[in-house]
Amino acid sequence: xxxxxxxxxxxxxxxxxxxxxxxxxxxxxxxxxxxxxxxxxxxxxxxxxxxxxxxxxxxxxxxxxxxxxxxxxxxxxxxxxxxxxxxxxxxxxxxxxxxxxxxxxxxxxxxxxxxxxxxxxxxxxxxxxxxxxxxxxxxxxxxxxxxxxxxxxxxxxxxxxxxxxxxxxxxxxxxxxxxxxxxxxxxxxxxxxxxxxxxxxxxxxxxxxxxxxxxxxxxxxxxxxxxxxxxxxxxxxxxxxxxxxxxxxxxxxxxxxxxxxxxxxxxxxxxxxxxxxxxxxxxxxxxxxxxxxxxxxxxxxxxxxxxxxxxxxxxxxxxxxxxxxxxxxxxxxxxxxxxxxxxxxxxxxxxxxxxxxxxxxxxxxxxxxxxxxxxxxxxxxxxxxxxxxxxxxxxxxxxxxxxxxxxxxxxxxxxxxxxxxxxxxxxxxxxxxxxxxxxxxxxxxxxxxxxxxxxxxxxxxxxxxxxxxxxxxxxxxxxxxxxxxxxxxxxxxxxxxxxxxxxxxxxxxxxxxxxxxxxxxxxxxxxxxxxxxxxxxx
Amino acid sequence: xxxxxxxxxxxxxxxxxxxxxxxxxxxxxxxxxxxxxxxxxxxxxxxxxxxxxxxxxxxxxxxxxxxxxxxxxxxxxxxxxxxxxxxxxxxxxxxxxxxxxxxxxxxxxxxxxxxxxxxxxxxxxxxxxxxxxxxxxxxxxxxxxxxxxxxxxxxxxxxxxxxxxxxxxxxxxxxxxxxxxxxxxxxxxxxxxxxxxxxxxxxxxxxxxxxxxxxxxxxxxxxxxxxxxxxxxxxxxxxxxxxxxxxxxxxxxxxxxxxxxxxxxxxxxxxxxxxxxxxxxxxxxxxxxxxxxxxxxxxxxxxxxxxxxxxxxxxxxxxxxxxxxxxxxxxxxxxxxxxxxxxxxxxxxxxxxxxxxxxxxxxxxxxxxxxxxxxxxxxxxxxxxxxxxxxxxxxxxxxxxxxxxxxxxxxxxxxxxxx
Numbered sequence: 001x002x003x004x005x006x007x008x009x010x011x012x013x014x015x016x017x018x019x020x021x022x023x024x025x026x027x028x029x030x031x032x033x034x035x036x037x038x039x040x041x042x043x044x045x046x047x048x049x050x051x052x053x054x055x056x057x058x059x060x061x062x063x064x065x066x067x068x069x070x071x072x073x074x075x076x077x078x079x080x081x082x083x084x085x086x087x088x089x090x091x092x093x094x095x096x097x098x099x100x101x102x103x104x105x106x107x108x109x110x111x112x113x114x115x116x117x118x119x120x121x122x123x124x125x126x127x128x129x130x131x132x133x134x135x136x137x138x139x140x141x142x143x144x145x146x147x148x149x150x151x152x153x154x155x156x157x158x159x160x161x162x163x164x165x166x167x168x169x170x171x172x173x174x175x176x177x178x179x180x181x182x183x184x185x186x187x188x189x190x191x192x193x194x195x196x197x198x199x200x201x202x203x204x205x206x207x208x209x210x211x212x213x214x215x216x217x218x219x220x221x222x223x224x225x226x227x228x229x230x231x232x233x234x235x236x237x238x239x240x241x242x243x244x245x246x247x248x249x250x251x252x253x254x255x256x257x258x259x260x261x262x263x264x265x266x267x268x269x270x271x272x273x274x275x276x277x278x279x280x281x282x283x284x285x286x287x288x289x290x291x292x293x294x295x296x297x298x299x300x301x302x303x304x305x306x307x308x309x310x311x312x313x314x315x316x317x318x319x320x321x322x323x324x325x326x327x328x329x330x331x332x333x334x335x336x337x338x339x340x341x342x343x344x345x346x347x348x349x350x351x352x353x354x355x356x357x358x359x360x361x362x363x364x365x366x367x368x369x370x371x372x373x374x375x376x377x378x379x380x381x382x383x384x385x386x387x388x389x390x391x392x393x394x395x396x397x398x399x400x401x402x403x404x405x406x407x408x409x410x411x412x413x414x415x416x417x418x419x420x421x422x423x424x425x426x427x428x429x430x431x432x433x434x435x436x437x438x439x440x441x442x443x444x445x446x447x448x449x450x451x452x453x454x455x456x457x458x459x460x461x462x463x464x465x466x467x468x469x470x471x472x473x474x475x476x477x478x479x480x481x482x483x484x485x486x487x488x489x490x491x492x493x494x495x496x497x498x499x500x501x502x503x504x505x506x507x508x509x510x511x512x513x514x515x516x517x518x519x520x521x522x523x524x525x526x527x528x529x530x531x532x533x534x535x536x537x538x
Numbered sequence: 539x540x541x542x543x544x545x546x547x548x549x550x551x552x553x554x555x556x557x558x559x560x561x562x563x564x565x566x567x568x569x570x571x572x573x574x575x576x577x578x579x580x581x582x583x584x585x586x587x588x589x590x591x592x593x594x595x596x597x598x599x600x601x602x603x604x605x606x607x608x609x610x611x612x613x614x615x616x617x618x619x620x621x622x623x624x625x626x627x628x629x630x631x632x633x634x635x636x637x638x639x640x641x642x643x644x645x646x647x648x649x650x651x652x653x654x655x656x657x658x659x660x661x662x663x664x665x666x667x668x669x670x671x672x673x674x675x676x677x678x679x680x681x682x683x684x685x686x687x688x689x690x691x692x693x694x695x696x697x698x699x700x701x702x703x704x705x706x707x708x709x710x711x712x713x714x715x716x717x718x719x720x721x722x723x724x725x726x727x728x729x730x731x732x733x734x735x736x737x738x739x740x741x742x743x744x745x746x747x748x749x750x751x752x753x754x755x756x757x758x759x760x761x762x763x764x765x766x767x768x769x770x771x772x773x774x775x776x777x778x779x780x781x782x783x784x785x786x787x788x789x790x791x792x793x794x795x796x797x798x799x800x801x802x803x804x805x806x807x808x809x810x811x812x813x814x815x816x817x818x819x820x821x822x823x824x825x826x827x828x829x830x831x832x833x834x835x836x837x838x839x840x841x842x843x844x845x846x847x848x849x850x851x852x853x854x855x856x857x858x859x860x861x862x863x864x865x866x867x868x869x870x871x872x873x874x875x876x877x878x879x880x881x882x883x884x885x886x887x888x889x890x891x892x893x894x895x896x897x898x899x900x901x902x903x904x905x906x907x908x909x910x911x912x913x914x915x916x917x918x919x920x921x922x923x924x925x926x927x928x929x930x931x932x933x934x935x936x937x938x939x940x941x942x943x944x945x946x947x948x949x950x951x952x953x954x955x956x957x
Contacts, residue, residue, distance in 0.1 A: 057832075059928050061832075062828055062831050062832050065831050065832065065835050066655070066658070066659070066827070066831045066837055067658055067659055067662055068659070069659055069835070069836060069849050071835075072835035072836065072847075072849070073849070076844075076846040076847070076848070077846055078844070078845035078846040079637060079845050079846065084634075084637065084833075085637055085834075085842065085845060085846040085847060086833065086834060086835065086846070086847070087834065087835035087836075087846065087847060091835075092835075093832060093833055093834060093835050094832050094833060095833070117667065117929055118928065118929060118930060120922060120930040120931075120932070121828070121924070121928070121930045124626060124832075124922060124930070125832050128630070128832060128833065186670065186674065186777075186811065187674075187776065187777070187811055188807065188810055188811035200704075313807065316662075316804075322659075322660065322661045322662035323661070323662040323664070323804065324658070324662040324663055324664075324665070325662075325663075325664040325665060325666075325807075325813075326665050326666065326928075327665075327666035327667065327670050327813070328666070328667050328669075328670075329666075329667045329668070329669025329670045329672075329673060330669060330673075336662070337662075513701070513703075514669065514672075514673055514702065514703050515669055516667070516668045516669040516672060516695065516696060516929075517555050517929065517931065518544045518555050518556055520543070520544040521544050521546065521555045521931055521932065525932055527920075527932075
C-alpha cells in the first residue's frame with residue numbers, strides 16, 4: 001500500500017509536516033511497496049493515536065455501565081453490515097469503544113486500572129474490544145504483599161512478587177492508586193498525606209511510591225510507575241503531586257503522574273478553589289523522569305470511576321448521586337459516581353482551566369499526554385475538543401467567556417498565548433505516549449513501525465471536526481476507517497510484560513489463608529489473550 | 539486414576555474452587571471438599587442426558603441445529619432466555635445470536651436478583667469481594683436467605699467460621715439472621731430476627747430511621763428495642779455486611795426492599811465500614827449480567843428488534859413476554875423455565891416452536907420442539923464463571939464429553955442464521 005502525497009507529522013522521526021509518500025507491506029511501514037494507492041493530497045498524516053490512560057474494560061467499568069441505563073438510552077448504536085450494535089454514552093460497550101477509538105484515529109489504548117483478582121474480567125472485555133491494540137496496568141499500591149515486603153525491607157521478595165504479579169495478571173505496568181489510602185478505606189478511613197501510616201502495615205504512601213518506583217527500574221519495565229496521587233480531588237492539596245514527583249526523581253527514578261488536573265487544586269475548600277497548575281507544571285518542568293497526562297475536563301456528562309474508594313465516597317457525599325463501591329480483598333478498591341461538569345459551576349470551570357494550563361505551561365510536549373481519564377472528566381471521543389482548545393487561543397477565549405467567571409480570575413489560563421502546533425499535537429497524542437509506554441513500533445511511521453496510520457482532512461476553522469472523524473485509518477496495514485466510518489472490523493493485540501521473578505515461597509501459605517481463591521486458580525490463563533505480544537523489559 | 543485439584547464447582551454462586559475430583563476410566567468416581575449438592579452434580583453428571591430431538595423424534599445433532607436455526611430465522615419476535623448455568627463464552631454467543639435475529643434476550647436474574655439490579659441502578663451499592671468479609675467482618679447479617687441449605691459452604695469458606703486476617707473464627711463475629719421463619723441458618727447465628735411476611739421494607743426503613751437517631755417503635759413485628767439494638771450494633775461494628783437473598787428480592791416490595799437495604803448500608807458508611815452483597819444462585823448468573831452489560835450496556839431484559847439493544851424489564855423479561863404471548867419462538871439455554879415460570883408463561887412456551895440447549899432432560903426439554911444436548915460447563919468443558927461477588931474463575935474440563943459445548947452449538951446456529 002502507498003499513502004501518496006500526504007503532509008506527514010512523525011515527531012519520533014523528526015518529520016514536521018513534510019509532503020511525502022509512505023509505504024506499507026505485511027502490516028509494517030517499509031521503504032518501498034506496491035499495491036493500493038491512497039491519495040493523501042490535502043490530508044495530514046499522523047501515526048495512529050496512543051491512549052495511555054483510559055477506563056475501557058473490567059469490573060469497575062462494567063459497574064459503571066450497569067448502574068447507568070439512562071446514560072445508554074440516549075446513545076444507542078445500531079449494528080451495520082460490518083459493525084456490531086451497542087450503546088454509549090459516557091461508558092460505551094466494548095465494541096462501541098473500539099469503533100469510536102478507531103474513528104478518532106486511535107489504534108492503541110491502555111486500560112489504566114486492573115485489579116489483580118479480577119484480571120480475567122479485564123482480559124475478557126479487552127478480547128471484546130475490536131480495532132485497537134491494548135493492554136492493562138496492574139494495580140499494586142495497596143497490595144498486601146507489596147506493603148508487607150516493604151515493611152520488612154525485603155527488596156528481593158518485593159521485586160519477585162511484583163514480577164510475578166505482572167505475569168499472573170498479564171499486566172503491562174505498575175499502577176498506584178492513592179497508595180495506602182485504599183487499604184485504610186477498607187476500615188472506612190484514608191491517608192491525609194505522604195507520611196501517614198497505613199493501618200496494620202506500618203508503612204507510608206511515600207515508602208510505597210518510592211519502593212515500587214525502585215522495583216520498576218530494577219525490573220526494567222517499559223513504562224514508569226503510573227501514579228494516581230493521594231488526596232485526589234482535594235482543594236489545597238497540589239503539594240502532594242509536587243512531593244510525590246520529587247520523592248521519585250530524587251532517586252533518579254521515573255514517574256508518570258496521571259490525570260494531573262484532578263490533583264492540582266489550590267485554595268482551601270471548594271468555595272475558594274483555585275488552579276495550582278503553575279506550581280505543578282513547574283515541578284514537571286524541573287524534574288527529569290517525570291511526565292503527566294491531563295485528565296482534561298469536558299463539560300457535560302461523565303462517569304467518575306477510580307480505584308480510589310475513599311475519594312469516590314467523598315464525591316458521593318458532595319453530589320448525592322448514586323454511588324458504587326467495590327473493595328477487592330488483599331489488593332484494591334474502587335468507586336463509581338456519575339457526575340456532570342457544568343460550565344456555570346465555579347468548581348467545574350476552574351477544573352476545566354487546569355488541564356489546559358498544565359498542557360500549556362509544561363514546556364516540553366514530550367512530558368505531556370492528552371487524556372480525559374475517560375470517562376472521569378469526559379468521554380475519550382471528545383479529545384478533538386481538547387485539541388481545539390490547545391491549538392487555538394480563540395477557542396479557549398470563547399469557552400472562557402461562556403463559563404463561570406472564576407475560570408478567568410483563579411487561573412492563569414486567560415494570560416497564556418501558547419498555541420499547540422500540529423506537530424506538538426502529534427507528540428502529545430502519539431509519539432510521547434508511545435515512547436513513555438516503551439512501545440517501539442507505535443507512535444511513529446518509520447521503517448519497521450506497525451502500519452497504524454491516521455489521515456485527517458484538517459481545517460483550521462473546525463479543528464474539533466477535523467479530528468473527530470478521520471478520513472482514513474489504517475490498522476496493521478489495512479484500511480479500517482474511511483470517511484469517518486468503520487469499514488472493516490479488525491482485531492488487535494494485547495501487550496503485556498514478563499519480567500523475571502517468581503512468587504516468594506512464604507507468600508504461598510499466606511495467599512491460601514487470606515484469599516478466597518486458590519493460588520493455582522489465580523493467574524490468568526493464556527486462553528484469555530488469544531492475540532498477545534510480550535514487550536521486553538530491560 | 540487421576541486426581542484433579544483446585545476444581546471450580548459449577549453449581550452455585552459461591553464458586554468454591556478447592557474441590558478435588560477423582561477420575562477413573564473417564565468417569566468421575568469421587569469428590570472431596572464438595573458440598574452434597576455439588577457432589578451429586580459431579581457424580582451424576584452422566585445421568586438423565588438429553589438426546590438431540592426434533593418434534594419428539596431423535597435426530598442427529600446437525601439436524602437439530604439446522605432446525606433450531608430455521609426456527610430463529612423465520613421467527614418475527616423470538617426470545618432467547620436462560621444463560622445463567624453456562625460459561626461466559628456461551629453467553630457472548632447468545633448475545634450475538636440475539637443481535638442477529640432481533641430477539642429479546644433475558645437471563646434468569648429477571649426471576650431472582652433482577653430487583654437487585656433495578657435498585658442498584660437507582661442508588662448504587664457498596665460492595666466488596668468475599669475475602670474482605672472473611673478477613674475483616676465482625677458483623678454479618680443474612681437477610682431473606684438460607685445459606686445453610688442454598689449456599690452450603692458459604693458460612694465455612696467466606697462468612698461465619700473461617701479464620702481470616704483480622705478475625706479468627708465465629709467467636710470474633712456477631713451473626714444475625716433476619717427472615718420470616720427460622721431455618722437451618724438461624725441455628726448458626728447469634729441472633730434471629732423474625733420479620734412479618736411481606737414487611738421487610740418496613741423493617742429496613744425503621745432500621746434506617748434508628749441509625750439516623752430517630753426513636754422507633756415496633757415495626758414488621760419486631761420490637762422497638764430489638765431494632766434499636768441492631769441499629770446500634772451496625773453503627774458500632776468495625777466492618778459489617780448484609781448478605782441478602784430472594785426472601786428480599788421476590789417478596790412484596792421487590793426492588794424497593796433492595797433500595798431500602800442499599801440505602802441503609804450507604805447511611806451506615808457515615809459511621810463505619812458497611813457493605814452488602816446479593817447471594818447469587820446459579821453459578822454464573824453474575825456472569826450473565828456481566829457479559830450482557832459489557833456487550834449491550836444492560837444486564838437483562840433487553841431486545842434487539844431495532845438493531846440496537848433496548849432495555850425494559852417488565853416488557854422484555856421472559857415471564858412477561860411469554861405470559862402476554864408476544865414471542866413467537868424461543869431458545870432456552872442452560873435453564874429450565876418450565877419448572878419455575880407461572881402456568882400462563884409455560885403454556886405459551888409449549889405452544890410456540892421452542893429450542894432447548896441443555897445437557898440434561900428437563901421439564902422444558904420435554905415440551906420443546908428442538909432439543910440440542912450440550913456438554914456441562916465446568917465438568918465437560920472449560921470456560922469462565924463469575925462468583926457472586928464478581929470474581930471470575932476458570933472452569934475446568936474434568937472429563938471428555940461426546941457433546942458440544944454450548945458456545946459451539948450457538949456458533950453453528952449463528953452461522954446458519956447468517957452471522
